[in-house]
Amino acid sequence: MEKTSSIHASDINIIRKKHMRLFIAGLILLALIVVTGTITNYNHIDGLVSVPAALQWLFANMYFSGSTLSRLPTVLRLLWETVLISIVSTTTAAFFAMLFAIVGSKRTSVNGFLMYFAKLVASISRNIPVVAWALILVLSFGTNAATGFLALFFGTFGFLVRAFIETIDETSGDTVEALKATGATYPQVISKAVIPESMPQMFSWVLFMIETNIRSATLVGLLTGTGIGYLFDLYYKQLNYEMVSLITLAIVVAVLAIEVVSNWIRREIL
Template sequence: MAWAMVLMLAFSQSPLTGYFALFFASLGFLTRAFMETIDEVGNNSIEALQATGAGYFHIIFQAVLPASMPQMISWLLYMIETNIRDATLVGVLTGTGIGFSFDLYYKRFDYHAASLVVIFIVITVMLIEFVSNNIRRVIL
C-alpha cells in the first residue's frame, strides 16, 4: 500500500498507478523468493552435471530449474492471491477497479450494493485460494 500512496502522489489517480503499485511490490517479493528458492537447490545434481562436462545453461535447465520450479510456482500462486486481495485496497486509493466500486457505493451510503461488492470480493478470493491450493497439492 505504500507504493500506491507514493505513486498516487507522484502521478495522480489512474489505473496505471494501481498497476504499478501492485507490480513493484510483487516484483520485489518474487525476486527475493525466487533467489531463496534457487539457493536451496542441492549441490549433488549440479556437481554431477559439472562432472560430465555440462555447460552453464545445461546445469541451469537440467538441475536448478527442475528442482526449484514447484516452489517457484507456489510463490507465484501466493503472489497472485495477494495481488487479488490488494487490488481492492489499491482500487479504493487510486479510484480504479473493484475497490473503486466499493468506495463509490460506500460513500453514497448504498450499503446493500457495497455489501454485494464485498461478498463478490470474498467469493473471488476464496475461489482463487481453492484453485491455488489444488494446484499446490498437485505440484508439491
C-alpha cells in the same frame, strides 16, 4: 535401574524448562499488550465489550435487497478487472524475480557484487508497502490501471525474489556439481538443474501471491480509482451499505474460489 531413573529425571527437567520458557514468553506477551494499550490509550476491555454492538450494527446494515442485484454485472466486471490486474502483475513480477533470484542465490550467483545488488533491490522493493507504492506512483502516473499494476508489481517483485532465492538455495548441490563436472555451461546448469527442481515451489509461491494481490488490489483501487476498490470507495462514501455489502460478498467469493483453485493446483504439482 539407576540409569533409567536418571534418564527419566533428565526428561522431566527438559519439560520443566520448556514450560518455564513458555510461561516467561506468556508474561512478556501480556506485558507488551498492557504497555502498548497504555501508550496508545486503547482499553482492551472496552474493545471486547463493544464487539457485540458492532456485530449487531453490521447485521442490521450490511445487507442488500433484490433491487441492488441489478447492479451485479457492473460489480462482476470491475471485480474481473481487478483479478486480471492481480494475475498480470504477479506473473510479470515472477518473471523478473526469477532472474534476480538466480543472480542473488549463493548457489547460482555470478559474483558477489551482483548477488548483493539483487538482494538490495529486492529488499527495497519488499519493504515499501503496496499502499505506499500506490501513493508514490499516483503522483507520476495518475489514477489509472497502470498505477495499480505497477504498485502490485513492485510489492510482489520484492517478496518473490526473496522466496525464489530461498527456494534455489534449497536445491540439491549434487546435480549442479555433476553438470559442472561434465563441462556444462552456466545457462545449461540453470536450465537443466536449478529451474526444473525449483519450479514447483516457485509456482506455489506465485499462486500464493495471486491470492494476496487480489486482496491488495482492492485497497490499491481505493487509491488509484480503478477496479472493484474504486466502486467500493464510491458507494461507501455515499453510505450505500447495500452496495458495499454486495461488493464485499463478491470479493470474498472471488478470493475463496481462487484459493480453492490454487490449492488444487498445488496438490497436483507438489
